[in-house]
Amino acid sequence: xxxxxxxxNQRRRQxxxxxxxxxxxxxxxxxxxxxxxxxxVNIACAEAGMSRSGxxxxxxxxxxxxxxxxxxxxxxxxxxxxxxxxxxxxxVNEIEFGGGDAPEDPLDPDLALSLLRxxxxxxxxxxxxxxxxxxxxxxxxAQAALARRLDALEKRLKAEQGR
Numbered sequence: 001x002x003x004x005x006x007x008x009n010q011r012r013r014q015x016x017x018x019x020x021x022x023x024x025x026x027x028x029x030x031x032x033x034x035x036x037x038x039x040x041v042n043i044a045c046a047e048a049g050m051s052r053s054g055x056x057x058x059x060x061x062x063x064x065x066x067x068x069x070x071x072x073x074x075x076x077x078x079x080x081x082x083x084x085x086x087x088x089x090x091x092v093n094e095i096e097f098g099g100g101d102a103p104e105d106p107l108d109p110d111l112a113l114s115l116l117r118x119x120x121x122x123x124x125x126x127x128x129x130x131x132x133x134x135x136x137x138x139x140x141x142a143q144a145a146l147a148r149r150l151d152a153l154e155k156r157l158k159a160e161q162g163r
Contacts, residue, residue: 023050023058028065029156031055032072039076071149084112 027048034044045052059066087109137145 023054028068032068035069036072036075037079039073039080067145068149071145080112084109 027050031044031048031050034047035041038044041052041055045055048055059069
């Protein structure tokens with residue numbers, strides 16, 4: 001059993017035990033890391049060993065997890081957009097961009113563009129609220145969320161280096 005800290009709608013944060021088969025901190029991190037790389041909830045759930053419906057349920061009841069989910073998608077869509085721009089620039093100017101050692105998988109530009117269009121509200125920092133209205137994050141909210149994510153990543157890296 002692991003421990004997790006969560007809060008819900010109009011509930012204060014509290015620490016509680018999570019069964020090994022539940023959304024432990026490690027499973028949450030695997031899910032979020034995979035989501036940031038793939039932008040695919042099904043793949044992220046498979047990597048974490050959890051169900052898709054369980055992921056969406058957790059996102060609905062845990063606002064912090066929902067925000068981390070959104071940030072993971074933003075990272076993934078930034079990477080997707082970067083690949084599209086790199087591909088477009090290389091095609092127009094006949095200049096090789098990137099030059100990384102690892103070969104990239106083939107990219108379907110039509111699929112990539114439709115994904116970017118479908119998730120434009122997420123990319124722009126808007127999200128639907130229960131009433132249906134859309135909320136746009138302020139610059140301060142976005143900076144605070146990014147700072148929290150960077151702090152968490154730094155702590156995880158330090159912990160991994162300490163082992």
